[in-house]
Amino acid sequence: MNTAALAIELPELTEDDLVRYSRHLILPEVGIEGQRKLKAARVLCVGTGGLGSPLALYLAAAGVGTLGLVDFDVVDASNLQRQIIHSTADIGRKKLDSAEEKLKALNPAFNVVKHDTLLSSANALDILKDYDVVADGTDNFPTRYLVNDACVLLGKPNAYGSIFRFEGQASVFATKDGPCYRCLYPEPPPPGLVPSCAEGGVLGILPGLIGVIQATEAIKLILGIGEPLIGRLLLVDALKMRFRELKLRKNPECPVCGAHPTVTQLIDYQQFCGLESESDVQRAVKNGIPQLSVKELKKRMDAGENLFILDVREPFEYRIANIGGKLIPQNEVPERIGEIDRNQEIIVQCKSGGRSQRIAEFLKQSGFANVANLAGGILAWSDEVDPRVPKY
């Protein structure tokens, strides 16, 4: 496609655009043509949470013509420490609706496309195909691999960012000659090894730092300026405020983007990450551990049963909220195992059911015959049994 034809296809800027984007128009690296490229561009933000918030806001501010948003979640109070596109008045509301409202307030002229769904192998190719650039702001490994593979299969660059506690990573994956996420990490970690933000905590500002880096990369890709993070992994340590860069190479044997790909369609990413298969209905047993629902636990408590609830969270969490369990933080369980009665049924509990599942499996391996996991943890207890129990 020659530049003359490209210029004809780019949308014109309105009078309002010329005023609004004047600081871009003055920049030689952007100019009128660059702003028209932004106006023509279609970017998909997968997730409107921590990373998605600054990403979407800055892309809207920059004048990206169409922003697709993928999210199925609802705003809750604990999001507001970092998901700055949402506000207190939005608690309980769908994140998509809240995000759309703020984005349109910032920039009424641009288009928001809401994808109210969980991104999956069944819909990812269909959703991603209409966009030019994808910005991955999700929070779990199966979706990251899904987005990566879909981007490679469709030829869409992926402005990647991820965070953990106070460290972040950023790069651009899935360009034609550059590496993809699987070149860096061919396999996901075993489930439960890397806690989610809910379990591990996250410094509120961190997705702000990384999300804006992703937005920057998306804009550079659209404009064709600067040096995008292709083949480069940016590591951010917010506590030390250190930025480091590592070289990323395209793996010639990568199963998705290599010379002889073996993954030519989307797979079951839950299974790939060692989790329950996408097609499985919620089972009452996970890895040999019976899952107890909070409602069932309440019933048994009300019936006067003598229950041993083992709470494996940290002391500061116990102080915020507890349901009277015996507190042994997860890392202390091996050395304090003598304090747990082998002859009783042990119901292991944590905040959302992840840590407790791992400890339940550990107890089973250590010879405890009767162990169950409280599915959903104290958060589910607060949602479904006793709303007076604080969520955090």
Place this chain on the structure above:
Amino acid sequence: MTIFIPTPLRAYTAGKDAVEVNAATIAGSLDELTTTFPELRKHLFTSEGRVRAFVNIYLNDEDVRYLSAKEATEVSHADTLSIIPSIAGGC
């Protein structure tokens, strides 16, 4: 030589974010690290002794997988090793 320990693995190095070692090669350095902090071993290595696929080891800014001598590469005082695990948070 300094080995940088990423956040998810600091629970196994008594909270240290950097560990000094004194070995001649990358493999030797990782060995010294996991001898000092044995709990780290299963998070870094498979039972066959290979580095796990969701962990990348970098000598300075280069991925060890792409060095010609890989883990047998010699190291000096001025080098650093970084352990870079995958993280997925974004919410």
